Amino acid sequence: MTQYAVITITCINPGYSLTAMSNTRFLPREQFDDLFDALKSIGADCVGPTVSEGAICYKPLSSSAEFPHGINDEQTPGSYRLSSSSQSRWFSWANGAQAIKPFVFAPQEILWRSERDNQGKLNFTPHQQTISLTAIIGVRACDLAALVLQDQHFLNKNNTDEAYARRRQQLILIAVNCTHPASTCFCHSTGDGPEAISHYDILLDELDDGFAIQAGSTLGEQIIQKLTLETLQVTQQDEIKRANRQAAEQQTRHLPTTDLQSLLVKASESSRWQAIEQRCLSCGNCTSVCPSCFCHSHQEVPASDGNSSTHSRQWDSCFTQGHSYIHGYTVRKETRWRYRQWLTHKFSGWFQQYGRSGCVGCGRCITWCPVGIDVTEELQLLADGEQDA
Amino acid sequence: MHNNLTPLDAIVVTRTQESPSIFSLGLRFTDKAINEQYSFLPGQFNMLYVFGIGEVPISIVSDPQQSKELVHTIRVVGRVTRALSALKPGDHLGIRGPYGRGWPLQLALQQDVLIVTGGLGCAPSVSIINYIMKRRDQFGHLAIIQGVKHSDDMIWKTHYQQWMQQPDTQVLLAADVAGHGWPWHVGLVTELLPQVELDINAAITMLCGPEMMMQATAQQLLNNGASTERIWLSMERNMQCATGLCGHCQYGPDFICKDGPVFSYDSIQDRLTRRGI
Numbered sequence: 139m140t141q142y143a144v145i146t147i148t149c150i151n152p153g154y155s156l157t158a159m160s161n162t163r164f165l166p167r168e169q170f171d172d173l174f175d176a177l178k179s180i181g182a183d184c185v186g187p188t189v190s191e192g193a194i195c196y197k198p199l200s201s202s203a204e205f206p207h208g209i210n211d212e213q214t215p216g217s218y219r220l221s222s223s224s225q226s227r228w229f230s231w232a233n234g235a236q237a238i239k240p241f242v243f244a245p246q247e248i249l250w251r252s253e254r255d256n257q258g259k260l261n262f263t264p265h266q267q268t269i270s271l272t273a274i275i276g277v278r279a280c281d282l283a284a285l286v287l288q289d290q291h292f293l294n295k296n297n298t299d300e301a302y303a304r305r306r307q308q309l310i311l312i313a314v315n316c317t318h319p320a321s322t323c324f325c326h327s328t329g330d331g332p333e334a335i336s337h338y339d340i341l342l343d344e345l346d347d348g349f350a351i352q353a354g355s356t357l358g359e360q361i362i363q364k365l366t367l368e369t370l371q372v373t374q375q376d377e378i379k380r381a382n383r384q385a386a387e388q389q390t391r392h393l394p395t396t397d398l399q400s401l402l403v404k405a406s407e408s409s410r411w412q413a414i415e416q417r418c419l420s421c422g423n424c425t426s427v428c429p430s431c432f433c434h435s436h437q438e439v440p441a442s443d444g445n446s447s448t449h450s451r452q453w454d455s456c457f458t459q460g461h462s463y464i465h466g467y468t469v470r471k472e473t474r475w476r477y478r479q480w481l482t483h484k485f486s487g488w489f490q491q492y493g494r495s496g497c498v499g500c501g502r503c504i505t506w507c508p509v510g511i512d513v514t515e516e517l518q519l520l521a522d523g524e525q526d527a
Numbered sequence: 528m529h530n531n532l533t534p535l536d537a538i539v540v541t542r543t544q545e546s547p548s549i550f551s552l553g554l555r556f557t558d559k560a561i562n563e564q565y566s567f568l569p570g571q572f573n574m575l576y577v578f579g580i581g582e583v584p585i586s587i588v589s590d591p592q593q594s595k596e597l598v599h600t601i602r603v604v605g606r607v608t609r610a611l612s613a614l615k616p617g618d619h620l621g622i623r624g625p626y627g628r629g630w631p632l633q634l635a636l637q638q639d640v641l642i643v644t645g646g647l648g649c650a651p652s653v654s655i656i657n658y659i660m661k662r663r664d665q666f667g668h669l670a671i672i673q674g675v676k677h678s679d680d681m682i683w684k685t686h687y688q689q690w691m692q693q694p695d696t697q698v699l700l701a702a703d704v705a706g707h708g709w710p711w712h713v714g715l716v717t718e719l720l721p722q723v724e725l726d727i728n729a730a731i732t733m734l735c736g737p738e739m740m741m742q743a744t745a746q747q748l749l750n751n752g753a754s755t756e757r758i759w760l761s762m763e764r765n766m767q768c769a770t771g772l773c774g775h776c777q778y779g780p781d782f783i784c785k786d787g788p789v790f791s792y793d794s795i796q797d798r799l800t801r802r803g804i
Contacts, residue, residue, distance in 0.1 A: 250533045254578055258619045259557060260536040297770050297785075300532070403797065406804075433774030436767040440579030447579040451773070461775060464765050465604040475803025479777075487780035 162352040163367035164374065165342075167226075170202045170349065173312075176364035177273040182310055185241065186275035187234070192220060194234035196241070196274065205276075206231060213320035213501070216510030229276060229344045232320035235427045235506055237281045238274055242305045243288055243432065246452040249301065253446045264300070273310035277338065279331030280323075280500035282313060284429030286337055290492045291432050301451075310357065313338035314349075317381045319389050322501030324514055327392035330498040332385040343378040350378055391501065391514045394521040398495065402486035405520045411474035414516060417509045420473045422455030424503035424511075425480065430496045433461065456480050485517065532770065534576045534621030535561055539614050540596045545682040548603045550612055551588070553596035554622060567591055569654040570629025570761060570789045574769050575599060575611060576621030583607040584766040584784070586651040587625065590661055597622070600650040600682075626769040627788050630655045630733055631759055639667040639725040643716055643744045645674045645736030651761040651788070652735040653683065660693065668725045670697045674716035674740070678702035678709040697724050716740060717747050728753045733789075735761040742800040745792050755793035762787050762795070779804060 165173065177184050186199045189206050199205070205228040212219045213232060220231070248265040255261065292302035313334040316325075325331030334341055339358035343350040350370050353359040394401075425431045435454035440447040454461055457476045462469035470476045488496035497513070504512045541553035554575075556562040567573075572586040583605070589598035603612045614620060630651075640659060644652040652673075659666045671690060675681050681702065691698040699719040700711035712719055717740075720727070727748055734741040741760050748758060764776040764783045771785035779798045781787060798804045 252534075252576070252578060252621065254619070258617075260534075260576075260578055260619050260621055262533050262535065262621060264533045292772065294771070297772070299772055406801065432772070434768075435773065435775070436582065438579065438581040444579070449576075449582075451768075454773070454775070456774070460765075462765055464763060465602075469764065470803045472803060478803065483777060483780075487777065490780035491782075 162350050162370050162375070163362075164348055164370040165351045165365060165367055166348040169366065172365050173275075173361075174199075174201055176361050177310065179364065180271070180361065182271040182273040184273050184275060187229070187231075189220065193218060194220070194231055196234075196237050196276070199275070202228065205229075210318070211320060213322045213505040214510070215322065215504050215512050216507055218505050226346065227344055229314045229316075230318045232316060232318055232323055233278050233280065233500055233502065235502060237429065238277060238285050238309075238311075239281075239288070239429050241272060241274060242285065242309060243292065243302055243434075243453075244305065246450060247301045248448055248450045249436070250449050251446060252449070254444075266300075267304070269304050269308045271308045271310065273312060275312040275314070277311050277313045277334075278316045278500075279313070279334040280316075280325045280498045281429050282311065282334055282337045283325075283328075283330035283498040284500070285311075287430045287488075287492060287494075287496060287498070288432060310361075311338045312340045312342065313354075314342045314344060315378075315382055315385075317344065317385045319385050320501060320505065321390065322504040322512075323389050323499065324391040324393060324501055325499035326386040326389045327514075328495065328497055328499035332389075333382045343381070345374055345377060350374065391504075391512070393497075393499070393514055394518045396521045398485040398517060399489045400486075401517075401521055401524060402482040405524050406478065406482065408520055408523050410516065410520050410523055411478050414477050414511065415472065415474035417511055418473050418477050419508060420457045420476055421508060422457040423506045423508060425455040425457060426453065427502035427506045428484075429500055429502070430484075430498060431455075435460065456483070481513065481516065532623065532768065534574065534582075534623040537597075537620055537622045539616050539618045539620065542614065542616055545600060546680065549600060549682055550603075551598055551600045552611065552614065553589070553598050554620070555596050556622065557619070562594065565597075565625075567625035568629040568632065569658045570651050571625040571627050572769075572788065573597070573599065573622050573624030574626070574766075575607075576623070577607055577610040577614070578620070580610040581607050582621075582767070583611070584626070584769060586654060586761075586788075588650050588654045588657070590657050592661075600653070624769065626784055628786065630761075630789050631731065631791070632658075635731040635733075636665055637667060639669070639730040641670045641672075641723060641725065641727060641730045641732045643672045643674075643720075643732065643734050643736075643741075645716055645740035646676060646680075649673060649682075649735060652733060653686070655733055656690065660690065660696075663693070663695070667730075668695045668697075670699070670723045670725050670730075672699045672701070672716045672719050672723070674701040674703070674719075674736075676702070677704045678706045699723070715743070717743050720744070720747055720751075727751055730757070732758045733761075734758065738762075738800050745796075745799075755796060756791050758792035759789055760792060760795070760799075761789050
């Protein structure tokens with residue numbers, strides 16, 4: 139059986155490192171497609187942000203022409219809107235509903251197939267889809283942080299998820315620092331952004347006439363060497379620093395400064411859960427857009443000839459009835475228990491499981507909640523409630 | 528040992544109807560080498576796969592050193608267990624496992640052991656009872672309390688009657704509702720605790736069954752002065768991957784499939800019997 143161990147991953151990406159600004163060069167905007175060419179020359183398919191059905195989505199792209207030119211976004215609890223402006227930038231927006239997660243933890247994936255022979259014997263074959271090298275351009279710091287969380291979960295040294303590992307080892311990550319956080323963003327408060335610090339192969343900072351470019355890995359360095367770059371001016375460096383600082387300062391939402399891990403354990407019988415239940419539709423949007431949520435369910439689909447069957451998995455949500463179903467009984471039948479499960483896992487249980495909170499402050503669960511429930515607000519109300527108690 | 532996400536072919540060797548809705552399947556891998564390599568500990572479980580239907584987690588009841596067949600006792604409650612119940616000797620199915628942490632065997636060595644089980648969730652405790660019975664010299668006094676809702680639900684009655692005859696072994700049976708001719712206690716398992724002829728506080732206690740029953744039993748033991756780390760419980764939640772990845776079996780911060788299913792009382796007392804966890 140093919141083994142995809144963590145070791146393989148670290149070989150492919152031999153240590154992401156912090157590259158000093160002095161190694162940072164300048165890629166003129168009109169030469170950006172050289173980066174596409176450099177990636178294609180090493181066999182990578184390029185994926186990046188593009189406008190699709192009124193939102194910024196990450197899709198296969200062939201050139202920078204497909205980026206969201208002059209597009210801005212407005213995100214508020216329960217609302218996401220794009221608008222066009224005359225400015226020339228390509229990355230002047232905050233993340234849409236998805237970015238990296240679907241490319242590494244696939245929404246649906248075949249795990250194995252079984253075939254029944256004439257004697258009734260079952261033959262099982264693990265599904266080993268060939269995954270091509272994929273470069274994701276425009277990755278944000280919050281999603282890099284979430285990827286590290288998913289790596290911890292799926293690439294556990296005692297239990298490596300083969301499907302995830304196969305996709306993960308084929309990823310090239312080209313980050314673009316976020317200069318336009320949405321009103322729903324709070325990555326500065328979780329310590330995960332807006333500036334990408336590590337775990338990228340290449341990091342870009344957008345300027346009016348081009349991009350500052352630096353490598354974060356040996357692979358990134360090899361790709362950059364294929365480009366004709368210019369010197370980054372001191373004024374440009376200053377502009378980048380200022381933009382990154384402003385992106386942090388612009389964020390108005392933040393997590394309560396209290397110890398959330400113990401708060402959620404203490405607040406497990408709080409009356410706040412009933413109040414949330416009055417609004418929460420238990421639709422699972424928050425878990426679908428969350429870049430760290432890892433729950434998935436297994437399905438069995440027999441072929442119509444009755445001789446073979448496919449076992450696959452697909453994303454699941456702790457907001458569904460089936461998630462906690464056990465022999466004729468749903469453990470979390472009330473919405474308040476499902477919301478509590480989600481919030482408590484994310485902000486408390488995750489510490490015991492993986493040593494930190496499971497939230498990277500991307501704010502997607504706030505934007506994409508159809509009724510605009512705001513986790514930062516709910517956590518603050520729980521914290522206030524415990525203080526009053 | 529094979530412990531991947533892909534099952535291995537196995538064959539039904541024996542099928543025993545234990546009660547109208549409970550049956551046992553004795554299974555064997557078709558690959559002889561795997562059959563010999565395969566090992567497990569009492570309290571662990573396998574994922575059993577029915578062709579074209581799906582998988583379900585089932586604890587292993589047979590003895591780890593009995594290599595002839597792997598016995599799984601199953602209650603018909605859903606789609607997969609119904610399909611399992613239709614299998615006959617000679618039919619094929621898939622097995623992957625074993626998974627999870629079983630009963631604390633090392634801790635229980637040379638100790639008195641109290642086993643309290645309730646309802647139909649007695650399969651994991653039968654595995655440990657069988658284990659101790661076969662290695663009687665490695666353990667101290669054994670007390671077993673088994674409770675059922677209705678006396679008709681009592682399976683393995685002959686097993687319990689045989690165990691009653693064993694030296695250093697006490698078996699107490701209870702039914703909440705007793706039918707005609709039930710010679711044992713009518714009521715809850717907790718009412719039988721005072722009759723246990725071993726030092727409850729010094730024993731290792733293993734609980735299996737509905738959470739309310741396990742909590743009530745643990746609470747009564749603690750009230751008597753038992754310590755939380757000597758009480759162990761077998762827990763259940765939805766399981767699909769069995770390897771701590773799919774997230775369904777999360778019980779607070781623990782994944783029941785890999786951190787359990789057997790937990791010490793002190794490690795889960797903050798959430799035991801709390802609704803919706």
